[in-house]
Amino acid sequence: MARGVLYPARHVAAVETRRHDPSPEAARFVELYWHVRWRVDGPHDSKVLSYPSVHLVFEAGGPLVYGVVRDLFVRRLEGEGQVLGVKFRPGCFRPFAGGPVSDLTDRRVPAAEVFGPEVTALGERIMAGRETARLAALAEEFLLARLPEPDPVAAEVAGMVERITARPDLVRVDQAADVLGVSTRTLQRLFAEYVGVTPKWVMRRARLQEAAARAEAGDGVDWADLAVDLGYFDQAHLVRDFTATVGVPPARYARGV
Incomplete structure (x- = not known):
């Protein structure tokens, strides 16, 4: 899946x-x-x-x-x-x-x-x-039959997205910019032009997908430890973020409710 x-x-x-x-x-x-x-x-x-x-x-x-x-x-x-x-x-x-x-x-x-x-x-x-x-x-x-000319910047941005989505512990745009070797302003400009959302959104979405994947594994999640792994300030922050997007708290989602 x-x-x-x-x-x-x-x-x-x-x-x-x-x-x-x-x-x-x-x-x-x-x-x-x-x-x-x-x-x-x-x-x-x-x-x-x-x-x-x-x-x-x-x-x-x-x-x-x-x-x-x-x-x-x-x-x-x-x-x-x-x-x-x-x-x-x-x-x-x-x-x-x-x-x-x-x-x-x-x-x-x-x-x-x-x-x-x-x-x-x-x-x-x-x-x-x-x-x-x-x-x-x-x-x-x-x-x-309609492929445009290759855009090296598009390929570069695709690589940037792959790198930061593989790092759910990244929580700030300046951290991502340092990892990618560009300025914060450049990163934000490239994402607006090529991706359509901010780097902050991409990082947040990667964390939420990871939280959902852990919940679906059915192994009994320690939400406090997961919050730390994903770079949240505390468990309450993870719960608020997950609930705001998915509509239910992560523990309830893990039960399939």
């Missing part, structure tokens, strides 16, 4: 999720293709602590570009359906966007505004299919 998907046992019971890796050429921009299919008797809310990634999503009603979602992402699934998504590497949608990625944050826009009207016809072909590898191949063929 992908990191960040909350209540994974419920999710697996209701949803079939598959992924497909991009070709080396597309991998400069694309992290993966994801394919979700569902058939549910009643409404099912899929909840995700999103990554700092932009997605191109093919779904009923037409393809959309989703900017980074800063709050908890909730998608209600009903009946039967499917969605194919293209998850771009953090920072690597900027060459497609034609402007700061922060313009897309917390928004979803018709994909035709970014990729032109041809993406609408592609969406119809994808929604008519079923097999993950074939649908991913259709999306990749479309993207390969």
Whole structure:
């Protein structure tokens, strides 16, 4: 199960999720293709602590570009359906966007505004299919014909995001800037332009994803020790931060409630 998907046992019971890796050429921009299919008797809310990634999503009603979602992402699934998504590497949608990625944050826009009207016809072909590898191949063929020139800054920023998300103990922007060897102002500017959210948000989200992953492990979490591991001032700070985003305290989440 992908990191960040909350209540994974419920999710697996209701949803079939598959992924497909991009070709080396597309991998400069694309992290993966994801394919979700569902058939549910009643409404099912899929909840995700999103990554700092932009997605191109093919779904009923037409393809959309989703900017980074800063709050908890909730998608209600009903009946039967499917969605194919293209998850771009953090920072690597900027060459497609034609402007700061922060313009897309917390928004979803018709994909035709970014990729032109041809993406609408592609969406119809994808929604008519079923097999993950074939649908991913259709999306990749479309993207390969429209790849922008390589942007070395985008690749650099993607590396920055990877490094700081691997360090959930980082809690301050100046700490991250020191680790990455840039000034605080430069780091903030690059993230606004290329990622769409602040470095502080990225670090906080990495800590929350780690807290959720530990809770899901079912081994009995010492929340005070975890708070220290993740750089929180104390357990109460961790509880407040987790509850504000997920909607329930971490101990309650660990019980699947």
